Amino acid sequence: MGLVVENISKSFGKIKVFQHLSFEVDAGSVLCVEGKSGEGKTTLLRCLNKLEQVDEGSIFIDHEDILKLKDARKIGSKIGLVFQNYNLFPHLTVLENLTITPNYLKIMTKDDVNLKAKKLLKSLELEDKESIYPYQLSGGQKQRVAIARACMLNPAVLCFDEPTSALDEETSLKISSIIKNLANEGMIVIVVTHDLKFSKDIGDIILKLEDGKLNQTL
Amino acid sequence: MLRKKKLIVVLSLGLLLSTIVGCTQQTNSSSEDEFIIGLDDTFAPMSFRNEKNEIVGFDVDLAQEVAKRNGWKIKFQPIDWAMKETELNSGNIDMIWNGYTITDERKEKVNFTDAYLTNSQIIVTLSGSDINKIDDLKNKIVATQAESSSLDAARALDGFIENLKDGKIIEYSTFNEVFNDLESGRTDAVIVDEVLARYYMNNKGEGLYKVLDENLGIEEYGVGVRKEDGELLDKLNITLEEIKKDGTYDEIYSKWFAK
Amino acid sequence: MKIFEMLIPLTWEGLKVTMSVFAITLIVSLPLAIFVALLKGSRNKYINKFTSAYIYVMRGTPLLLQLMFIFFGFHYIPVIGYAFTRYQAIFIAFILNYTAYFAEIIRGGINTIDIGQYEATKVLGMSKSFAFIRIILPQVIKNTIPPLGNEIITLLKDTSLVYILGATDILKAAKSVSNTYSTFTPYIFVGFVYLGIIAIMTNILSNIERRFDYYR
Numbered sequence: 042m043g044l045v046v047e048n049i050s051k052s053f054g055k056i057k058v059f060q061h062l063s064f065e066v067d068a069g070s071v072l073c074v075e076g077k078s079g080e081g082k083t084t085l086l087r088c089l090n091k092l093e094q095v096d097e098g099s100i101f102i103d104h105e106d107i108l109k110l111k112d113a114r115k116i117g118s119k120i121g122l123v124f125q126n127y128n129l130f131p132h133l134t135v136l137e138n139l140t141i142t143p144n145y146l147k148i149m150t151k152d153d154v155n156l157k158a159k160k161l162l163k164s165l166e167l168e169d170k171e172s173i174y175p176y177q178l179s180g181g182q183k184q185r186v187a188i189a190r191a192c193m194l195n196p197a198v199l200c201f202d203e204p205t206s207a208l209d210e211e212t213s214l215k216i217s218s219i220i221k222n223l224a225n226e227g228m229i230v231i232v233v234t235h236d237l238k239f240s241k242d243i244g245d246i247i248l249k250l251e252d253g254k255l256n257q258t259l
Numbered sequence: 260m261l262r263k264k265k266l267i268v269v270l271s272l273g274l275l276l277s278t279i280v281g282c283t284q285q286t287n288s289s290s291e292d293e294f295i296i297g298l299d300d301t302f303a304p305m306s307f308r309n310e311k312n313e314i315v316g317f318d319v320d321l322a323q324e325v326a327k328r329n330g331w332k333i334k335f336q337p338i339d340w341a342m343k344e345t346e347l348n349s350g351n352i353d354m355i356w357n358g359y360t361i362t363d364e365r366k367e368k369v370n371f372t373d374a375y376l377t378n379s380q381i382i383v384t385l386s387g388s389d390i391n392k393i394d395d396l397k398n399k400i401v402a403t404q405a406e407s408s409s410l411d412a413a414r415a416l417d418g419f420i421e422n423l424k425d426g427k428i429i430e431y432s433t434f435n436e437v438f439n440d441l442e443s444g445r446t447d448a449v450i451v452d453e454v455l456a457r458y459y460m461n462n463k464g465e466g467l468y469k470v471l472d473e474n475l476g477i478e479e480y481g482v483g484v485r486k487e488d489g490e491l492l493d494k495l496n497i498t499l500e501e502i503k504k505d506g507t508y509d510e511i512y513s514k515w516f517a518k
Numbered sequence: 519m520k521i522f523e524m525l526i527p528l529t530w531e532g533l534k535v536t537m538s539v540f541a542i543t544l545i546v547s548l549p550l551a552i553f554v555a556l557l558k559g560s561r562n563k564y565i566n567k568f569t570s571a572y573i574y575v576m577r578g579t580p581l582l583l584q585l586m587f588i589f590f591g592f593h594y595i596p597v598i599g600y601a602f603t604r605y606q607a608i609f610i611a612f613i614l615n616y617t618a619y620f621a622e623i624i625r626g627g628i629n630t631i632d633i634g635q636y637e638a639t640k641v642l643g644m645s646k647s648f649a650f651i652r653i654i655l656p657q658v659i660k661n662t663i664p665p666l667g668n669e670i671i672t673l674l675k676d677t678s679l680v681y682i683l684g685a686t687d688i689l690k691a692a693k694s695v696s697n698t699y700s701t702f703t704p705y706i707f708v709g710f711v712y713l714g715i716i717a718i719m720t721n722i723l724s725n726i727e728r729r730f731d732y733y734r
Contacts, residue, residue: 090641117643128638131733132656141652142642174733194642300686301694308694310524312531337684345590346684349601433693435700462700 042103043067044198044229049098051081051088058084059253062098066246068197071220071230073244075237080250082233083125086200089231090122102197114146120198121191125206127183129175129190135162136171139190146194154193161189165219181212188219198229205236217243293332294491296322297352300337304458304515305358317515318356321375324507325498341406344368347485354491355483358454360408362478370486372495374479375503376454380412382471383456384448385441393473397422399447402429402440409450412475419475434459442467450475457516525695525704529711532691537715539677539687543612544670550613551620552655558625569621576618582679585611589683604683612676619669627662628654660730667723671716688712 044066051058058081066072076082087093089100091107099106102119110116130138139158144151162168165185175183184204191199201220205213213236220230220243234240240247248255298306298318306316314335326333338346343359346352347369360378361371384390390399393416401423403409413419413428420428429446431437434455440446451459453474460468482499484492502508558569576584589607592600602610631654639649678689686694692708 092637092640114643114645117641120641122641124634124638126634128632128634130635130638130653132660142644145644145648145652176734190642297684300684301690301697303698307698308524308528310527312527337686339682339684342586342590342682349590351590351601433697435696435702438700439702459700 042197044231045099045101046089047099047101049088049095049100051084051093051095057253059250059255062255064248064255066198066229066231068227068229069224070245071224071232071243073240073247074231074233074250074255075235075240075247076250078235081253082235082250083202085250086122086202086231086233089198089200090120091116092122117142117146117191117194117196118148119196120200121194121196122200123184123187123191123202123204125202125204127175127187129183129186131175134172134174135167135178135186138175138186139193142190143193148194158189158193161192165189180207181215184208184216185219192223196228198231199223201230201232201234203234203236204232205234205239213239292330293334294326294353295334295336295351296354296356297336297338297343297346298355298357299340300335302340302357305454306335306356317376317511318358320511320514321499321502321508322354322356324502324511325495328498328501329494343483347483353484353488354495358452358480359483360478361481362408362411365483369483370488370492371481371483372492372499374481375499375508376480377477378480379453379477380409380450380475381453381456382448382450382474383438383441383460384469384471385444386467386469388447388469390448391471393419393471393475396448398424400424400429400445401448401450402431402437402446403450404434404437405430405432407452408478409452409475412478413450416475438463454480454516521695521699521701521703524698525691525707528686528691528694529688529704529708532686532688533711535680535685536674536677536687539608539612539680540674542609543616543673546609546613547616547620548666550617551624554617554621555624555628556650558621559628573618573622576615577622581611581615581676582682584615585679585682604685608680608683608685612673616669616673620666623662623665623669624658626665627658630661631657660734663723663727663730667720667727670723671719674715674719675712 046065047063049062050060062085064072074082074085084093088095095108098108100108105119107116107119110119130141133141136155136158139161140151140154143149143154143157149157159168159171162171165188167182167185167189170178170182170186175186178186188199204216204220208216217239220232224230224245230243232240232243246257248257298314300306300308300314302316304316305318306314309315314337319335322333322335325331336346336352338352340357343355343357344365347355355369358376358378359365359371361374365371382390382393382396390396396419401413403413410428410430420426428450429440431440434451437446437449437451438459441449448471456470482495484495554569554573557565558573560566560569585607588611589602589604592602592607635653635657636649639653644653677687680687681690688708688711692704695704696702
């Protein structure tokens with residue numbers, strides 16, 4: 042079980058972002074990807090989540106190559122993404138943000154969906170924010186809703202794009218412990234960050250993306 | 260899938276379109292003895308609406324009499340006056356019957372019956388005015404309706420407009436506005452259809468106005484038909500002649516132009 | 519006053535025409551406009567260009583001209599040769615015209631939606647149509663209520679153009695009575711009728727806007 046990335050490359054026209062990247066992450070581990078701005082960390086993340094199409098290679102999650110996934114709707118159950126600006130749905134309440142996708146996918150009954158959502162919110166200290174709209178939340182709270190939303194689909198891999206860029210020290214610590222908890226429960230967490238202190242704190246593996254190649258730093 | 264949704268939309272569009280097509284009836288083709296008469300239903304006293312929203316007027320009564328005598332079924336279709344020849348020539352209506360002045364330009368596009376009503380372009384002033392002749396209008400302000408035969412008559416008279424104040428004649432879109440200008444004192448005299456003027460002055464009270472003895476020309480109203488409808492034209496002429504001869508015409512006339 | 523004996527019934531008849539043209543155009547054009555807005559955003563070059571051309575023509579010529587063309591000019595086109603009745607022409611012209619205007623507004627509303635919203639739906643595994651209907655469209659509606667409201671008010675006033683095909687709306691009813699009684703009062707009366715209808719509509723629109731104020 043785990044994430045196995047084999048030989049992925051990505052170019053935008055003539056610009057080669059990264060070439061022939063391969064790495065593995067075991068269940069329950071946190072991988073941090075560091076690198077200067079513009080080196081392609083976010084692109085890598087987007088490729089993993091199929092927001093961009095890689096030019097070559099395979100991405101295996103639990104032995105299944107998600108690039109060859111027949112049903113596009115199953116992507117959320119394989120890999121999830123917490124965006125840098127969260128991208129919550131502003132016209133839905135916090136609870137609805139969580140329940141809309143599982144209800145659409147009909148993976149559980151509506152009652153079970155609600156139960157799971159409330160449980161997740163409670164574990165993230167958001168249980169009293171159920172009926173509130175995203176615009177009323179603080180940055181840190183929005184982030185936790187985004188995490189919960191992705192977790193509703195039980196992905197094996199959860200990605201974070203610059204999770205601490207908009208947070209203060211205290212909230213960063215909170216997020217840090219949330220990520221560690223997720224890993225403890227068996228999730229593979231991939232974090233793209235340029236916050237070196239943060240990556241040192243949570244990262245089991247730290248890789249640096251430089252000149253289109255991944256180098257081990259730890 | 261989006262494709263399915265697009266299909267649904269296209270189908271419902273088709274359904275809607277056919278409903279619209281089905282619901283409203285085709286009135287373009289008229290059968291043998293059924294005719295559609297186009298008129299401006301806001302044109303008192305020739306054809307206009309009463310409080311029961313029925314179309315009434317001199318032209319309406321005359322047309323109904325002609326239809327009765329010929330065993331025709333007629334339908335009055337309100338049209339926009341500016342579109343009358345287009346409506347006639349595209350077959351939407353079969354006759355233009357609405358205070359339709361016979362002119363040479365129009366004869367090129369339609370055929371006219373013989374004249375059934377004479378109208379003249381009269382000059383009206385307020386009763387206390389010292390204008391009595393056309394010559395008195397030199398350097399005065401005169402108004403009339405735009406695109407009317409009144410305006411044409413004014414233009415036809417050599418030097419008339421040039422001699423007015425500022426060398427121009429004021430144009431309004433309806434005769435109501437024209438008369439309004441006269442009453443407010445902004446205008447010294449107006450040029451109007453006698454038929455319309457008498458109706459208007461009747462409404463407002465004769466004592467307010469004065470009609471000059473001189474006029475700017477006499478014109479006649481006729482019914483307009485398509486050039487190819489020769490048979491219709493003949494029948495109309497014959498019937499109109501009959502109506503004039505046996506006094507029915509006078510009856511109808513006095514109903515609307517009681518004086 | 520005697521004039522109101524005629525003015526009220528005729529205005530009422532005219533009001534039926536005004537409101538039916540208004541309502542039917544609104545009900546058909548709005549959903550159609552969403553569809554056209556989507557077509558305009560299509561990646562297919564032909565669909566894209568065709569839709570842009572349609573919108574250009576509809577917005578680039580006066581509605582009055584379109585009414586005249588569809589009713590008087592249509593049967594001259596060789597292949598089709600079908601002539602519309604007056605009301606068919608009226609509805610077709612109004613619907614085609616207003617769908618174009620609404621589509622442009624909705625297109626603009628769609629463009630202001632942050633791309634992140636689309637991406638979020640993608641990583642969650644939502645289908646494109648589900649994402650559009652449940653995530654994008656509600657946000658677009660909120661954005662576009664003010665400009666749509668403007669167009670809707672313009673639509674009400676544009677209904678007076680039906681006169682060109684001989685139909686009687688409230689403005690023509692005013693003209694009727696005005697000519698018959700040789701007075702301006704009917705126009706003033708009908709002016710107030712327009713103001714009244716628009717006051718009601720503006721009220722409805724503000725209510726709708728307020729309903730969407732629950733977020734952001």
